[in-house]
Amino acid sequence: MVVRVSVRVGGVVQGVGFRPFVYALAVRLGLNGHVGNDVAGVFAEVEGQPSAVEEFLIALHEEAPPLAVVDEVSVREIASLGETGFRIVPSPDGGHAATLVSADSATCEDCLRDLHDPGDRRYRYPFINCTNCGPRFTIVRSVPYDRPSTTMASFPLCPDCEREYHDPADRRFHAQPVCCPACGPRLELTDVPGDPVESTVELLHGGAVVAIKGLGGYHLAVDAGQEAAASRLRGRKHREDKPFAVMVPDLAAARELCEVDEVAERMLGGRRRPIVLLPRLDGGAIAPSVAPGNRRLGVMVPYTPLHHLLMEAFGGPIVLTSGNVSDEPIVYRDEEVRARLAGIADAFLTHDREIHIRTDDSIVRPFRGRAQVQRRSRGYVPEPVTVHREFSRQVLACGAELKNTFCLAKDKHAFLSHHIGDLENFETLESFTSGIEHFAGLFDIKPEVVAHDLHPEYLSTKYAKELTGVELVGVQHHHAHIASCLADNGRDGPVLGVAFDGTGYGTDGTIWGGEFLLANLSGFDRVAHFAPVPMPGGTAAIKQPWRMALSYLGTDDPVALDVFRRNEGAWETVASLARKGLNSPMTSSAGRLFDAVAALLGVRDAVNYEGQAAIELEQIADPGEEGGYRAEITGGERLVVHGRDLVLAAAGDLRAGVAVPAIAARFHNGVADVVTRTCRRLREATQVTTVALSGGVFQNLLLLERTVDALTDNGFEVLTHSRVPANDGGISLGQAVIAGRA
Template identity: 65%
Template sequence: MGFRPFVYGLAGQYGLAGFVGNDSRGVFVEAEGSPQMVARFAADLARKSPPLAVVERITTEHTVPVGERGFRIVPSSRGPGDHDALVAPDTATCADCLREITDPAARRYGYAFTNCTACGPRFTIVRDVPYDRCRTTMADFAMCADCAAEYGDPGDRRFHAQPVCCPACGPALRLVDARWREVPGDPVGTAVRWLRDGRILAVKGLGGYHLAALADHPEAVSRLRARKHREAKPFAVMAPDLASARSLVRLDAAAERALTGVRRPIVLAPRLPIARVADAVAPGSRELGVLLPYTPLHHLLAEELGRPFVLTSGNLSDEPIAHRDEEARERLAGIADGFLTHDRPIHVRVDDSVVRVFRGRELPVRRSRGYVPSPVTVKWPFPRTVLACGAELKNTFCLGREHHAFVSHHIGDLENYTTLRAYTEGIEHFCRLLGVRPQTVAHDLHPEYLSTKYAFERTDVELVGVQHHHAHIASCLADNGVSGPVIGIAFDGLGYGPDGTLWGGELLIADLADYERAGYLAPVPMPGGTAAVREPWRMAAAYLDAVYGDGVPDLDVVRRHQDRWQAVVTMARTGTNSPATSSAGRLFDAVAAILGVRDEIRYEGQAAIELEQRIDPNESGGYAASITKGPPVVVNAADLVRGVIGDLASGVGTARIAARFHNGLACAAVRAACILRDRVGLRTVALSGGVFQNLTLLDRLVTGLERENFHVLTHHRVPPNDGGISLGQAVVAAARTRPWT
């Protein structure tokens, strides 16, 4: 990120002698000169540091001058001690580099690997620390004389830029066909022609391969869906520039800041009616996930193509993104018609990040490229080094050390060997980069999670089991620098409950060390167990049986499944393979099936996501749910289903019913929080769990809680879904080893 060159220049400005270098703990500087100049120099180290630099602390000591002459950058030292130096995330192409690649007179005109100290690959190419070229995947590319001159020139913005290169000495782009035979001619120009012809391309990016297809080409997008075995989940779209993005989605100022910033995530935003994209890009969705080019290669492609194109992870459904060439050749050969690739190795696979914008700030959905490995700074230090293993779905892991929680890049769902291998390799790489040997390992209570099994395989560590929903609330607390206690509302799909049931609609009294289950949605059977997750109509059967018993009205959902309906109801009543669940996610599934939105899902959360998309935003009414004050507080969610059925029978439209359901659930949660406040005196509420990716429910609930004078905590640095679980596990494990104040 150019910190040593910055120090070099600053020392010259103040006429100081000495040196600057890297070691495993950060940057070290020895400077001598007049006391006044040295003091000004020290003050400016943090105040004037480069844009990408993070100066966490400066430790100084006085020593006897040795008569140095001039100031220099010295070779990096691995040195003794822990690895405290932070590795930077990959950063989007800066304006200066973008001008170069579009300037015919520039040496790097059209060069797909242009970078400088302000931008380019970092985390995905780093093999070890300190961060120097010899410990990156650029080690095999010897700098030419021109690049070496830039690298050694204190006045050049590439002074000590480790990945510096040019067409004469750096990685080279090439286009190959599906059988990996090289295609002659300009790789970018030919790739653009192929995309315009409706072909599907695998494109090697920063953290792995993506699959690209023209976004307004229905046949190409449909073929991509079929070959990738991704039947319904929306694709992301790369827009050539901000003006193009504005023609696709409605962007407010905060969304534009996220879209154009150095991290360049995918931003989920409302789709415009004029958006020229094929229906198959985001079927049944009012939103599009849009991102802007973040590497020179993306800029070159987007500029020549001049139209938005799908850019989705290079994998088959449920697999990790392919990042090695041989892996991409094997796994993507049946999907891609060609490969736009290059010879710079990717050391760490990293997916694109995904965010929503809620009330002017980012709400992460997937925290990965551009954000990782920057740590989440926590208010209280970790007394011992911690590895938190995360959850089963949307897995991340977390390493905790001092005031840093290093939440990993998105690993994915730990459901197959390939993902599990990516998980274990990721942990090993993080531990090596950070010099961390975990002393405590935190894990979920579910004994069948692969992440839990991994924890139990670790030796010479203290194991700490953390309940899933406590981890959610603790994650939100850490995200906001609060220790609690708070009223925690954790709404998600499923989590293992210590009572043997499946939790997911929880009201907790929680701090970082402990929790009490103070309330929940009234449990219903989950007929068929995991089959009920895949087939939401089963949850409709369970809820309708709870409301009406044998007097279920004549409904479309019943008729659609009449051949199996009674068997599923019997299963629910007898408890045969029908664990009880308080899950808010399964409640959404039931309502989605009753309304005919979704009977079977193709990806996690699909029914709830599509139900939100159906909402009439102007509907203010809501269904009432009875609440048993207890303790514990029990919200009778079946009353919401009763309201849905009543309106359905009266001919009320799906959009209004969906809105009234959301409003009713939010109102019930507010009432439950008020009951708990009156009981325990707490006025802060933390909201976490995957259901709170639903901006409609989140907005209704926050508004209602604030109206009741609650202070409301929501996520803004890590996702509310299971991608944030590892942070919660880490801080809970730390809190249980010493008191927090």
């Protein structure tokens, strides 16, 4: 008896060697038929003995290639054709795109062996790849994923590569970026003679700043052990304090610098190769200017053949940071790199393979046995976040202003974008709008509903409101944070959502940021919040945290505190603004509360990047300190948390001569305590026993650990982020799932 079935496979099944896998599987099982790509994924027809067909269908799931993600396999029995042989058929034109596109993937072990084999024709070739590794998303122009639809289209295959490409027994069978020194991209160190890799290594050892073209854009590199080089890069890039990431040759080198547990090892060595934030070890050979005053270091290992060659030749860690001036998007176009990085880089290590879409490095950290994404970009995007309920309509969510991402959604897939950045200049806005257009084309999404933040001045909001023929859904910022955490964990709610961040437009027109919401995906009630205080000078208070110290301390007795002495010249003027309510909007922001304490303790009176004061406050806190401050909770149906109590307690300890690290820790413990006590009172009123933690403040690892411990000890189930960031980079996912219910 012979049967024939039509099979359709959905998921990440293009550009990952799925067709050659199906071919080899069918041949092994003695099946006849064909396989191909189209805009919806992979299609196949197989004919043979029923037992062999059944084994074939099981193997589609269980033996799929390393980079494949099989979401579904649909099977339909059809008439037998008596066909003999099995073949890969050309991709048809037309139809609605429904396939998924793989993220860029780190060089596989097989290609690394070829790279280091003097007898291999790709020996030391910096663009070596196969079906199991290499560029994907950053070179894809459209689907189906075939070479003509990528930026490799301009590199015709040489006879040897052509033979491999068409040989079903070869690892590069239908590998779209396949190439070699005879036919592929070429590496060039501009204006410097000799071998590009060796010359780049010499420049780095000599203290130069080198711009290096990667998968998703240009990086800036210096020797991480040279203080003068790291300091020079800071000055040229106008990045005064924010830590740099470093690349090390391998896992052994990472262990010399940081604590690397099993989770961190999987993250460092996996196919995604993000920057991993790890606890630093004493004595690591890293210049002070690389990550000043930070107990953690962002570490990554090579993820392209070029990186492997560079790191093997260099031998030690290098700084590898985004190729841009601070606050601008990463440079990725060859024609603009010299103009935009001319004042920063001394040399340019580049190549002629075009990057179609800019993509920054992703950032993750280990947290309680799993990876917690802090910035979701290269290696993750555009693979979707799968949600547990289908979207009834196609959705575009435009995200927030800072750390922007957008999200396009249909079926059970939420296509969260790469990291766009802060929507505060034309270049970033252009990246936002072109990215939406690219994703919509790749995944054939025509939004019927467009979600946006309530803040009327956000560029993402203005973009949404200029669209026509769609339903607009305004989503409150902190509700989006909690919805994002729910979607991240496959939940609907209700939960007690604790959303702590710096700024979010409230439904009452004030600035929220220390919120307790009774929330699900359909709506929310603001059941508690931090007591609002003035922000003297508005946005000036974000850039100058001492103004928030003034706001919380008042003007009754500031004279005994150094924060007053350091800012005495402006103190009374700013205090007058606060008293009169002039340019001093009210805020419940937890982020501004952290700013106040940071300024009070002399950590930071003015910041150079968003969240700096709170980050540095966490860094100085004594993790062994168990004491904590207590804040009063008042109110009835809506509770009010009096954050000023924490500031006054810190000021009292400061006057009493308590060490600053102990005070910083007691403040963190006090915040964790008041979150727990507030949730306990809300549990009594609502009977809800699950808490979701979201917002940028919960990227503070000390606060997150203390809060999760305290809530768990008090019988709560606690949801935290894993697949998407807790900060505004996850907002668009929350907006999307809320709009999907509208």
